[in-house]
Amino acid sequence: MLILNWGEYINDEMVQAFEKETGYEVIISIADSNELFYSKVKSGTTAYDLVVPSDYMVEKMVKKNLLQEIDYRKLTNYDPINNPYMPGVSGIQSEMFDGNENYAVPYFWGTFGIMYNKQKAGLEEALNTNGWDAYFDPEKRPSGTRVGMYNTPRFAYAAALFGAGLSPNIFDEASLKVAEDKLSNFKFTEWGFDTLKKGIAANNLDMAYLYTGDFLDMLYTRLDAGDKLEDITFDIYIPDETIAFMDFFVIPKNARHVDKAHEFIDFFLRPEVAYENASVVGYATPIRNAYDLIISHIDDEDPWLSAWAYANKTYYPLPKEGDLKPYKGTPLSDFTQAQNDRINLLINNIKSK
Numbered sequence: 001m002l003i004l005n006w007g008e009y010i011n012d013e014m015v016q017a018f019e020k021e022t023g024y025e026v027i028i029s030i031a032d033s034n035e036l037f038y039s040k041v042k043s044g045t046t047a048y049d050l051v052v053p054s055d056y057m058v059e060k061m062v063k064k065n066l067l068q069e070i071d072y073r074k075l076t077n078y079d080p081i082n083n084p085y086m087p088g089v090s091g092i093q094s095e096m097f098d099g100n101e102n103y104a105v106p107y108f109w110g111t112f113g114i115m116y117n118k119q120k121a122g123l124e125e126a127l128n129t130n131g132w133d134a135y136f137d138p139e140k141r142p143s144g145t146r147v148g149m150y151n152t153p154r155f156a157y158a159a160a161l162f163g164a165g166l167s168p169n170i171f172d173e174a175s176l177k178v179a180e181d182k183l184s185n186f187k188f189t190e191w192g193f194d195t196l197k198k199g200i201a202a203n204n205l206d207m208a209y210l211y212t213g214d215f216l217d218m219l220y221t222r223l224d225a226g227d228k229l230e231d232i233t234f235d236i237y238i239p240d241e242t243i244a245f246m247d248f249f250v251i252p253k254n255a256r257h258v259d260k261a262h263e264f265i266d267f268f269l270r271p272e273v274a275y276e277n278a279s280v281v282g283y284a285t286p287i288r289n290a291y292d293l294i295i296s297h298i299d300d301e302d303p304w305l306s307a308w309a310y311a312n313k314t315y316y317p318l319p320k321e322g323d324l325k326p327y328k329g330t331p332l333s334d335f336t337q338a339q340n341d342r343i344n345l346l347i348n349n350i351k352s353k
Contacts, residue, residue, distance in 0.1 A: 001024055001025070001026055001027070001049040001050070001257040001260045001261065001264065002027050002028075002029065002046065002047070002048050002049050002050075002257075003026060003027070003028045003029070003048065003049060003050045003051070003052075003264070004028075004029050004030075004031055004037060004040060004041075004048045004050070004051045004052070005028050005029070005030065005031075005051075005052045006030065006031070006032065006052060006247070007030045007032060008281070009052065009108075009247075009281055009283075010028065010277065010280075010281065011276055011277045011279070011280040011281065012280075013276070013280075014267075014268070014273055014276050014277050015028070017273075018263075018264060018267045021267070022260075022263060024257075024260055024263075026264070029046075029048070032193070033152065034053050034054050034056070034057035035057075037051055037052075037053045037057060038053070038057055038060060038061065038066075041061065041066050041252050042064065042066060044254055047252070047254045047255060047256045048252050048255065049251065049252075049255045049256060049257045049258070049260060049261040049264075050249055050250070050251060050255070050261045050264060050265070051249075051250050051251075051252060052107055052247050052248065052249060052250075053247065053248065053250060054245050054246065054247050054248075054332075055092065055096055055100075055245060055246050055248070055331045055332060056154075056331070056332040056333055056334045056335075057334070058096075058100060058103065058104045058248055058250060059096065059097045059100070059333065059334040060334040061103075061250065062097070062099075062100075062103050063334065065253070066252060066253055067103045067104075067250050067251065067252060067253060068103075068251050068252070068253050068255070068258070069102045069103055070101075070102065070103060070104070070105055070251065070262075070265075071262060074259070074262035074263075074266065075105070075262060075265060075266045075269060076266055077266050077267075077269035077270050078105075078266070078269055083269065083271060083287065083288075083289055084287075084288045084289075085106060085286050085287065085288060086109070086284070086285070086286055086287070086288050086291055086316075086318075086326075087288075087318065087319050087326035087327070088109060088244075088284075088316070088319075088326050088327030089106050089109050089246065089286040090326070091325055091326045091327050092109060092244055092245075092246050092327060092331050093106070093246070095330070095331050096331055096333075097333075097334075103250055104248035104249065104250050105248060105249045105250075105265050105269070106246055106247075106248055106249075106286035107246075107247045107248055107249050107268070107286065108213070108246070108247050108278075108281065108283035108284060108285070108286065109244075109245065109246040109247070109283070109284050109286055110211065110212050110213050110244075110245060110246075110283050110284045110316065111211075111212045111238055111242050111243065111244050111245070111327070111328050111329045112150075112155070112159075112209060112210060112211055112212065112238075112242045112243040112245070112329070113209075113210070113212045113215065113236040113237055113238035113239070113242060114127060114135055114207050114208070114209055114236065114237045114238075114239070115196070115197060115200050115207060115208055115210055115214065115215045115218075115234060115235075115236045116200065116206060116207040116234065116235060116236070116237060117200050117203060117205065117206045117207065117233065117234055118232075118233050118234055118235055119203055119233050120142060120145060120206040120207075121142060122141075122142040123141060123142055123145060123206060123207065124235070124237075126140060126141040126142060127141075127207070127237040128237065131237075131239055132162060132163040132239055132241075133163070135147065135159075135163065135207065135209065136160075136163045136182050136185055136186075137185065138185070138186050145206045145207065146189040146190075146204075146205045146206040146207075147186070147188055147189055147205075147206065147207055147208065148188060148189055148190040148191070148192055148196040148199065148200075148205050148207070148208030148209075148210075149183075149188045149190075149191050149208065149209055150191075150192070150193070150196065150208070150209055150210050150211075151191040151192055151193055153340070153343045153344045153346070153347035153348075154332065154335070154340065154343060155209070155243065156179075156183060156209075156347050157179050157343045157346070157347070158243055158332060159182075159209050159243075160178065160179035160182035160183050161175060161178065161179060161182075162239065162241050162242060162243075163182050164178045164182060165241075166178065167330065168243065168330055168332055169330070169332060169333040171335060171339045171342075171343075176342065176343075176346060179343075179346065180346055180350065183346075183347070183350050184350055184353070187353070188351075189205060190205060190208070191351055192208075194214070196208040196210050196214070197210060197214040197215060197217065197218045198218070200218075200234050201218045201221075201222070201233070201234055203233070211245075211283075212236060212238060212284075212315055212316075213281070213282050213283035213284070215234070215235075215236040215315075216282040216283070216311055216315065217282040218234065219232060219234075219282075219307075219311060220282050220304075220307075220308070220311075223303070223304050223307050223308075224304065228303070229307050229310065236315065238315065238328055239328070240328055240329075241328075241329065241330065242328060242329040242330075243329055243330070243331075243332060244327055244328060244329030244330055244331050245331060245332070246286070246331065249261075249264075249265045249268075269287065271287050271289035271290045271293060272290075272293070274286070274287040274289075274290035275287075275290040275293045275294060278290060278294065279294075279308065284312070284316040291312065291316075291318075294308060294309055294312050295309045295312055295313050296309070297309040298310060298313060
């Protein structure tokens with residue numbers, strides 16, 4: 001069976017365990033953007049059995065009739081009572097397009113945040129005091145702060161609207177002007193992907209808007225290298241209003257091994273498999289029972305397990321009584337091609353200046 005996934009986004013040992021258990025061969029191809037997922041699935045040149053797009057791209061694929069429905073009768077580990085999703089996962093799905101659960105099974109989820117360099121004097125205080133203003137306004141942060149932006153136009157557009165106190169899912173001439181003003185207020189030191197988290201960890205960049213999972217990936221890398229939590233030189237500030245995302249297992253219309261695809265999804269719904277998968281990938285597990293396994297290590301003698309539990313409890317906390325919703329942020333909705341083209345043009349013009 002053939003899977004199209006993001007890079008470094010699955011525990012290879014769990015894939016091998018699935019192959020050993022079922023006798024199937026699993027081949028994983030890599031794409032680095034939702035848009036590339038879409039173009040590959042739409043072209044039909046390769047018949048993928050599973051693809052792992054994000055929320056707004058699932059919506060687009062459904063609109064374009066590129067996906068088939070999930071047959072939940074084949075998912076023995078799908079059990080909302082005894083094996084429920086995390087509250088945030090259910091919350092994000094409730095904000096997405098109607099019927100999304102018919103086509104998509106949660107894989108990982110989380111937020112975007114502003115990863116920052118703790119060695120930059122005054123930056124942590126500026127973020128905690130000024131929030132988004134510290135990111136977009138040079139007057140609200142320490143002089144000489146080196147700022148990075150995730151190099152995806154849709155994400156940059158969303159960040160700019162969050163910075164202006166607006167929804168990331170509006171699109172009109174006024175919102176385009178707001179985004180242009182915000183993103184042109186200063187020149188970003190870097191537009192990047194994985195280079196952003198690495199730059200901050202190496203003290204070559206001071207802050208950047210990126211996946212919270214990218215921050216955790218660097219955190220776990222340092223912990224694996226023997227660093228202690230108190231010695232880590234970077235952290236992340238997660239605004240209340242930011243991108244909330246979820247990546248899903250979906251089955252394309254032209255999949256050749258539909259039953260095998262369901263078996264693969266079902267395998268990764270097992271709490272113990274989801275636990276092992278999250279231990280390598282670093283993003284937030286969608287399975288509550290797996291999350292409970294992770295945070296059970298909070299006082300573990302193993303420093304890595306203890307730090308892993310601490311990170312999940314700190315950056316992906318369970319909702320508290322009285323919380324208006326069980327997660328931070330807003331999931332992105334699908335934009336039309338014409339709208340995305342306008343945003344891409346806007347961002348490319350800003351980057352070229």
